[in-house]
Amino acid sequence: MSHWHLVSLFGESAYLLPCAVFLALWLYWRGAPGSARHWVVAFAAAALLVLASKLAFLGWGIGSAALNFTGFSGHAMMAASVLPVLLYLAVPAAWRRLGWLAAGAGVGLALLVGVSRLALHAHSVSEVAGGLAVGLCVSVPFILRRTTPHGPLAMVLTSVVLATALVMPMTGTVGASHALIQQLAMLLSGRDRTFQRGEWAMHWQAPAYAGRDARVCCRSC
Template sequence: MDFWPLITRLGDSSLLAPVAAFVFCWLLYRGETAKAGLWAMLFGFSTALVVASKLAFMGWGIGISELNFTGISGHSMMAGAVLPTLAAQLFASRRASLAAAALAAGMAVLVGVSRLAINVHSPAEVYAGLTLGLGTSALFLGATRASLPAFQPALLLLVIALGVGQTATGVRAPTHQMLERIAAHLADRDRPFQRGQWAGQPDV
């Protein structure tokens, strides 16, 4: 299996959206209500920005043609937000948690690079996604001082098994196609804008 397509799957919403929900539920289960609420707010806000940027282009052709920017990279944002947050809860020690989060941030950058390598995003879109995602995890870990309840071994094995299964099977969430349909409906268009088309230009 090619390296970059395998890496890019680590940022797919079919894997990381459930993981983000798992982090929220785990914090609630451990009685960390305020931290769970903060995570939901930060992750939800970042996700909303990604969706809004994509709908703006798909529906109305709003983007930055000079940068070939058609929306924030969702894979890059998801990886940057979720992977460091998840990794920080692998260890009870704060120092070990921060080291794990830093390594996971490096993996998130690799996910961003993979989006460029397989030619599905422009550099501007990946930079925006990584900035938003890594900013989300950094804000969360900074606000909580990375003092988070460590996962129990059984739960950790479950998360790892789900991740391995997702990357091995290649199951992907149809989020892009769904957003295209929503954008076309909201903008009352027969079809959504595609990369290379911009507002004010004729459809091709």
């Protein structure tokens, strides 16, 4: 496994989705239902936006040839939404400056995940930038809440579990979410295969792509 593949795992939904669920349940348990609802609504909205953008392209070829956009990067969104919050809440509330530094480290790690998706040719710049922006729209407002409880022990243990899972072989779960999205796109659209990067069903693509044969594909996302 290359170092970019390892970095990319920090945005893998198979690892971060359980972390997002844990955060919601932990907040309810700590008696902060308002923070829990904020987290659930914001994270669910971001996840649905990413899912909708992927389904639109895979099932119906709706995207942007000009921006080389086939859907928001799920890895970038997951990393930018979960990692800053997880690290921020791992610092005691009294250590506010250290908490901001921890949140900044989470943002930096999310950016690195985005770079890894570019290095692996899994996404375009527009897809990564969009995914990071959507994720930060979840994490930043949540971190700015004054009433969110901190849980150093719980968050550190969660981070340790996450780090341990990253180095364990889980080939059966890594990448499974994309396969499920492909199957869902074919089911909803009634097609026997998904659209691939370079295939555009819409007619508003940039002139540079207009003369290309629509059957010619680039790497899939």
